[in-house]
Amino acid sequence: MAQRWGITIPLPERPLAEQRELIAALPDLGYTDVWSAEGGAADAFTPLALAATWAPELRLGTAIVPVYTRGPATLAMSAATLAAAAPGRFALGVGTSSDVIVGKWNGIPFEEPYKRVRDTVRFLRAAWTGQKVTERYDTFEVRGFTAGLVPDQPPPILIAALRPGMLRLAGREGDGAIINWLSAEDVRTVVPHVQQGGTGKEVAARIFVMPDVEPDTARGIARRMITAYLNVPVYRAFHEWLGRERLEPMWAAWERGERKEALAAIPDEVVDELVVHGPAGYCRERVQQYVDNGVTTPVLALSAPGDPAEAIRALGLR
Known part of the structure; x- marks a missing residue:
């Protein structure tokens, strides 16, 4: 059985301010992680900051923060703040996002996505040492940034990846990969590219689920x-x-x-x-197939309309 069992927050169909009770109950239902998603709704960090206080047993993760839509220093500060608030319980997931979100919605050129992710990861690692960073990267330049808040435990960095180049980057320069929109069988094709970067890499998969x-x-x-x-x-x-x-x-x-x-x-x-x-029991078995094929952190994304409370209980491991 999966050692980790995550779920995407904010939960659907309920205002964020009214989710405290549901999120606080997650550990007792067998959930170990909550992961945020930043697209066109909530930002990545606010729901996790709330969850950090509502359910301090849970691990927190972003899946993902786009590397274009926050400046490198702002991203470093946002992640360091959450890492300091939840020591040892936060993982930063970054990725390119898409040309729609980056270009059409935010007016930022969606250029050289592979290099932008690589450069951002390298900058974050340097910034979290607390040393002054003055560096010209391929896709941006940082001059004289020194982090005023350095987390005692810098968060692991996971890279959202789809095809081989980014998957290998996730294994080589990241602490693992975040994968999305694939079948349990596809995991066998994807994970070996991440594992080329070394053993022990985390593979978090966002899995869309509609129980019952x-x-x-x-x-x-x-x-x-x-x-x-x-x-x-x-x-x-x-x-x-x-x-x-x-x-x-x-x-x-x-x-x-x-x-x-x-x-x-x-x-x-x-x-x-x-x-x-399908039935909740079948859904749990199907998610377990992702784990059996190489996913280390399944992250359920509830995708059906209606109050999420029953689906959360039905999919829980306890």
Whole structure:
């Protein structure tokens, strides 16, 4: 059985200020981790800061903070602050995010993503020593930054990765990888690239889960999620690399602007591979398959509408 059992926060369908009771109950239900996601809703750090006080037993992680949307020094300070508030319980996950979030939403050029992630990781490690950093990296320059808050235990850095280059970077310069939007079987293809960087690397996987939801309803929700994500260029390239040719009709319809046809073109078996749904017991078994194939930290992302309390209880390990 998985040694770690994480869940994504903030939880859906409930205001953040009203989530204290649910998050405080997570350890008693067998959850060990909470991981934030920063896209178009909550930021990455505020929910974790609340969870650090609401449930001090939990490990905290970001999955992920984009390396473009905060300046390097600001990112170093934000992460150091949370690491100081929750010593030994925080892991920083960073990644490129996407051209949509970085470029279209934030007006920042989405350029040289591999180098930007590499440079950010190198800068963070230097900054957390407390020494003055003056360095010209390939993608940015830092002149004279000295961290005023240096955590006693610098957080491990995990890198969000999809294809081989970034996966190997995660294993070589990071403390592990964060993976996303893949099946349990795909994990066998992905993890060896991370392990090239050495043994003991963490692999956290964000897994979309809908327990006890009627199959047609779950697949309808999942199809909308798949079209929203897997038509983004970085995710399309990822699934092309994985050999998921069964998505070709969906991609073609999307390119023609035929949204309904794109939804209908996604085969049920692809939906079932990428989004875990069914009875809660089956969902736990399916997540365990990710662990058996190389994931060290499964992070459940509740994806069905409705109050999350019942789903949290149903998926708990206790």
